[in-house]
Amino acid sequence: MNFELRIMRLFLLAVFCLLPFCLSAQIRVGSGTISGDFSFNGMYYIPDSLIGAREVDSKVRGNAWLNLNYTNGGFSTGARYEFYLFPLIDFQDIGYQGQGITYFFADYKTNFIQVTGGYFYEQFGQGLTLRAYEDRNLGIDNSLLGGRVRVTPWKGIQLKGVWGIQRYNFNFDYTKRNDNVRGLDAELALADMIPKLSDNGVTLTVGASFVSRFEKAEDKMFNIYIDTLQYHDFYNNNSIFEFTPTDRPNVIRVQGVIPSENIPQNVGSWATRLNFGIKGFRLEGEYASKINDPNLSNDYIYKRGEALMMSASYSMKGLGVSTSFLRADNMDFRSQRDAVPAYAALMLNYIPAINRQYSYQLLGNYGYASQPNGQIGAQAQVNYQIPRRTKIGGRYGTDITVNYSRFHDIQKTFVPLSDTIGTITGTEGYTSKFFAFGKNLLYQDVGFDISRRLNRQWKLMLMYNYINYNMTLQGKPGMINGNHVGFELTYKINDIHALRLENQYLIIPKENNLDDKDKGSWMFMLLEYSISPNWFITVSDQWHFGNEKKLHYPNGAVAYVFGTTRLALNFGKTREGILCIGGVCRAVPASFGLGLSVTTTF
């Protein structure tokens, strides 16, 4: 038996040994309590050449972690052990592989001050300058190792200071790191300070933050392409006599270098924000800027970055209206300038996607990935409930949601020097008018859904969306222009037993210039039988019926919930695609196999 199988078996054993322990609630130790959570996601992989599920070296794989926290009054401490030595292939593909104590902290908190040492998560405002967070599904853990202080000198005023080194997957040799992060944040909740405001239902908060990243600079080499006829002055003035010919006549390639002294070691980013609310109306806005930050994601340009996010909403009984606007330009901000842009590791800030987030399977395959280095767009959504006991609303009322969102790349006028040297590297890059839309549509979604309880037993939801999804968001050619229609029907047999049926179609015309794997329409059907509160049994299938291959992706799952513990077993196929949460996405490889998951909290 090979080593990984032995390790995996040990872990499975550990899972089941821990279960009885986990069934109990928090454990009291003296005057303190111990709490935590445990999770295991494992899978046995079966290769399937039809769907592109590859043969993996270790067929049994799994992700597991255990959090343990101790709290006693204002003091708390905790640690997390992660076992990702043979992780699910999704995680292996993004480099999230290893094992160890990945998180530990000690924290002391009073009404005046909170001090944290060790690893910590933190967010300033909306996160445009700093968001150290984790998302286990995405394989993101951007925690900081260092120290944090939060001070509340007066009611309504909070000051924060952080200093640390960001976690980078399982690379824990911090002595080799040449980077660290410092940040300050101040927030004034004026309504807390001025009772008259709160008495009148007003909330008003202003804040500002500043984050600086240090990374030791090294010379950056890059390729320069010169048309020797068109730019002969530049050619002659630069003592070029060693070059590489290219496949274009008169165009030569030479090596350029940005010396380390011209690469900023300290990159600062700042933001201001405002939150205002009065009764049902709410207005939020944050503007962030970043000084020159040449890095891999922006091709080493020196342009200032900026981002603006605004949202306004109004809600009253039965009606909710919200609109948002977002523009981000050169705002990919990471701990290391050579961090791979395709992965979310080492991200310091967070530029969210403001479009409506869907849980529908087929639309989820084309979730919009936020583009920190260039996006502009807006969304609007109206939620309306047709009152109950009316002719149209019916006995239980009818919920209608209508939404629209549209995102483009930003307009760019490249600097003349970039023409001369055939690259934007080492230049200001481009200029961009703040409110100008770029010519490339990235994403558009217009849709509605109607949800209505027909009687005590039946509930129906109908949905329709028209989406335009630029496949460059997944690094592929073409544009999805699709109609998504579907329904969800729930039949409550009695207080314990229920059936739920989902059926969705994503109609994609064949003529779209798409990768073969995306060409053609899809159908998704799911049937779930639940026995409250313990059992959930689901069968589903995604069928690529509009494609020549007409592939099926069937799945079956059984889940058992007792207390705070959930056990689930599933068997089936997963299509290649992406998984997006809040505009942050990761690639999902095609897979086929038997999965087991266990989660518990105590």
Next chain:
Amino acid sequence: MKKIALLTALLIIATSCNKIDTSQEVFSIISPVKVTPWDPEYAQTVVRKIYVEEFTGHRCNYCPAGARELEALMSEDPNIVVTAIHCTSLANATSHVLFNKNYKTPMGDIICNDFNIKGLPQATINRLRINETEWNYSPSQWRSTIAGINRNDVKAGIQLEYTIDEEKQEIEAKVAVTIIKEIPNPVQICLILQQDSIISGQLFPNDVIDGEYAHMHMLRAGFNGNYGTRLTPNGIVVEHFKYSTTFRLSYGNSFPYSQVPVIIKNCSVVAYLIDMETKEILQVEYIHLD
């Protein structure tokens, strides 16, 4: 206390951004040639050196006499630099145990061909052209031709340094060319490796063979091509500027044609500046590798 906290925060903010001035180009193109203003004091010390390419062969019975003539000239004038280029059929290896080594080089063959060398011994002197098709001087012409060169016409100075990486078996030669007088034509700098005291057979008149003959100044390889490389994109160099660059030569493997090992302590690097229009050698410099 509040003021101190505020000042600390401002100090952190102020020192936590490095704004780079992009009004000037922040990058540069990596060129192996660094161009800097000249050093007039150095220029005062430069003398014009003479470069002699001695075309020879181990089965050329009059070549040892030619070599002796050049040794004599070199001992009289230390500013003469000689490279022995083994070429023509008289330099071919044979089955004879004393002539079975091949000292010809691809570079030497090309030079020999380009300068129309037929009989041995012959020499080019600063590659001065005799007529449209000839550059080769017979031994009897060498002394007078050298004497006729205007040594006051110093167009350039060459400085040479070297380092040896024994682990990589690599010679790094740093060369700096100072342009003292205007040179209207494009130029190229050429670096070669030559080796002394290669003990082997040599034919003498009357079919006498010296099996322990010490071959001197033997061309082993070029660092940067048969005729070197340009110092600027178009080869034109500017008066009162210094052009510095570095070349490397790996001596780990035997050079083409030859199984004769490179013995570093017997080697020298020679650098010469060629007028690419007239083919004349404008300056030459020599450094022995210890």
